[in-house]
Amino acid sequence: MIKKTQKSDYININPDNKKLYLFFLVCAFILYGNTLFNSYSFDDDFITGKTSPVVQKGFRGIPEIFTSRYASGKDLTFGYRPIAKTSFAIEYQFFGLNPFASHFINIILYALTVILLFKILRKLFYAYHWLFHALICLLFLAHPIHTEVVASLKNREELLYFLFGLFSLYLFMKFFEENKISLFLAASFSFILSFLSKQSAVSFVGIIPLFLFFYKGEASSVKQFFFNNKKIFFIFATLFVLFLIVSIVPEKLLPQENVKLLSFENPLHFVNSKWIKYATGLYALMFYLKLIFIPHPLGFYYGYNMIDAITWANPLVIISLILHVCLLLYAGNKFKEKHILSLGIFAYLLALFMFSNLWLPINGIIAERFLYAPSLGFSIALAWFVFKLSKADPSKSFLHNASFIKIIILSIIILFPFGIKTISRNFDWKDELTLFRSDIEYLENSVKANDILANALLDSIYSDFARTKDAKRYAEYIQDVVKYSNKSLSLYPQNPKALNNLGGVYMSFFNNPQEAIFYFKKALEYEPQHFKINFNIAQCYEYIKNYDLAIKYYDQASRIDASQVLPQINIANILFAKGDLPGAIKINETLAEKFPKEDFPFINIGSYYLKNKDTAMAVTYWEKAFARNPAVKDRGMSLYKFFKKQGNKEKEEYYWKKLQGL
Numbered sequence: 001m002i003k004k005t006q007k008s009d010y011i012n013i014n015p016d017n018k019k020l021y022l023f024f025l026v027c028a029f030i031l032y033g034n035t036l037f038n039s040y041s042f043d044d045d046f047i048t049g050k051t052s053p054v055v056q057k058g059f060r061g062i063p064e065i066f067t068s069r070y071a072s073g074k075d076l077t078f079g080y081r082p083i084a085k086t087s088f089a090i091e092y093q094f095f096g097l098n099p100f101a102s103h104f105i106n107i108i109l110y111a112l113t114v115i116l117l118f119k120i121l122r123k124l125f126y127a128y129h130w131l132f133h134a135l136i137c138l139l140f141l142a143h144p145i146h147t148e149v150v151a152s153l154k155n156r157e158e159l160l161y162f163l164f165g166l167f168s169l170y171l172f173m174k175f176f177e178e179n180k181i182s183l184f185l186a187a188s189f190s191f192i193l194s195f196l197s198k199q200s201a202v203s204f205v206g207i208i209p210l211f212l213f214f215y216k217g218e219a220s221s222v223k224q225f226f227f228n229n230k231k232i233f234f235i236f237a238t239l240f241v242l243f244l245i246v247s248i249v250p251e252k253l254l255p256q257e258n259v260k261l262l263s264f265e266n267p268l269h270f271v272n273s274k275w276i277k278y279a280t281g282l283y284a285l286m287f288y289l290k291l292i293f294i295p296h297p298l299g300f301y302y303g304y305n306m307i308d309a310i311t312w313a314n315p316l317v318i319i320s321l322i323l324h325v326c327l328l329l330y331a332g333n334k335f336k337e338k339h340i341l342s343l344g345i346f347a348y349l350l351a352l353f354m355f356s357n358l359w360l361p362i363n364g365i366i367a368e369r370f371l372y373a374p375s376l377g378f379s380i381a382l383a384w385f386v387f388k389l390s391k392a393d394p395s396k397s398f399l400h401n402a403s404f405i406k407i408i409i410l411s412i413i414i415l416f417p418f419g420i421k422t423i424s425r426n427f428d429w430k431d432e433l434t435l436f437r438s439d440i441e442y443l444e445n446s447v448k449a450n451d452i453l454a455n456a457l458l459d460s461i462y463s464d465f466a467r468t469k470d471a472k473r474y475a476e477y478i479q480d481v482v483k484y485s486n487k488s489l490s491l492y493p494q495n496p497k498a499l500n501n502l503g504g505v506y507m508s509f510f511n512n513p514q515e516a517i518f519y520f521k522k523a524l525e526y527e528p529q530h531f532k533i534n535f536n537i538a539q540c541y542e543y544i545k546n547y548d549l550a551i552k553y554y555d556q557a558s559r560i561d562a563s564q565v566l567p568q569i570n571i572a573n574i575l576f577a578k579g580d581l582p583g584a585i586k587i588n589e590t591l592a593e594k595f596p597k598e599d600f601p602f603i604n605i606g607s608y609y610l611k612n613k614d615t616a617m618a619v620t621y622w623e624k625a626f627a628r629n630p631a632v633k634d635r636g637m638s639l640y641k642f643f644k645k646q647g648n649k650e651k652e653e654y655y656w657k658k659l660q661g662l
Helices: 017-037 055-066 082-095 099-124 130-142 144-150 156-178 181-197 199-216 222-228 230-253 274-293 315-333 340-353 374-389 401-428 432-439 447-468 472-491 496-508 513-526 531-543 547-560 566-577 581-594 600-611 615-628 633-646 649-660
Strands: 002-004 010-013
Touching (some): 017 099, 017 130, 055 082, 082 156, 099 199, 144 156, 156 181, 181 230, 340 374, 447 496, 496 513, 513 531, 615 633, 633 649
């Protein structure tokens, strides 16, 4: 409904909130609807049912999710983020492995976030024009920097931590109004859920009190400030204590984290100079400032050498220092009068500080998802500038017609390119290879980005090559693996993964074991205790029949990881090839003692006897294998036919009955 004042050049529109909520929902689907047809992409394996056994258990996996690390493996164990993984377990229970459903839920969560944000803004700026609230929400909704959060299923944790953090803020605002302990407890619980979604929620320890001050706080002298705002300080103390409890308790109860720090993920891991750390942090803040204003190009991973350890000789460091000091001084100066820009600046910097590398080195140095929460502060400030450029006062409930039109035009000028960029970027997130290939043009100087693409190409080749054995079909992919691995090595020669990948290509596809050995041995210089590299070298030596060196490297691989049986099996096979049947049998008998329920040692010994034309002994061992694994139909059929031919009715009938049960 449109109401006109006595002056015809003023207009006031009172929108129906429910219609606005529906509008935000529709906008979310317009912007991100094309992600519904995307598959799984970068790092989704961490959290979705695609490869996570615990998620694939559905409801049954939830207790295990809450009592285990976010990622848990032999080489990588870290984090505690049970909420997002639980959401995927519930989703798997109802929909199975369904990326459409996963992307749909992400869009719904994003739309709910914007609707909740609108409700918060209506409370916070209750006397302001509704268009100001709506514009902040639309700027936030359309910003392309959010594509990594919404289009990536792994980053549902970002959606959830921010949604629960905002809900905690909303409930604390209601607590200020109604003073009910139930609201205080619910707000505190929502903060805990935010933190259990992702530890980035620590920023809400500062953001919530900041917004509460702008909502109900009292500006006063420094001496009176604490007393006049003791309720806000009490909430701050509560959030801080909850943060300590929820961060410390899992560390005491869960397995110790095992994360290998790599210099090409962030060189600051190995830099002792605080001045270089501060310079790099300021450079990162400048990089983020550029991304928030001009979100192009976007990349799936930055790291070294997109950004190196920066010194103070870099002029951007000085510019960043001046800019951010000026922002802080301005925000601080305007804080007591509760100026909108003060809120926007502080909200932006509070949410971004922990990712700036000024506090701790962040793997990847820069990531677009880290701008998700800070972009709220940016959206608040940008909306204020749109109103000011339109010569409108957002704090007034009435707008001049000309100002209203200017606001709409300026908003379209900003939102239209934002929307186009968002929609087009979503297509890049279709799957891993599409994303990596789309971005590598801009990430050519990133060691890990080149590494990731080479590895993804190699995985794609191997997954089908094992079935087709058609190397020509993947000739372009193979050449690209070489290209991107070499690029990674040109940036960081000490990269064992790239060297190992090249060795694999030369062995598997170029049939050049000598060149493969060269790359594998170079990789071994940097990771001498790497099981796979030692194993790969051994395979190459076995291929060229240099059995002594093959045994040496198989033995090294076995000592590195005693749970792996292939090195010992291959040593046994080599001994048999050299004519040492007793030695080959002894190794398999040792394996049989170590793995009493497994059938493979007896299969191996049986095969040795068969090759020596001793069928009777071969059958003896295959019977032992079948007794341990009676589900192998082909083996049971072979034994049935053998005993039928031998005229052994008893065993013939025994194996026939076993076959009928399969």
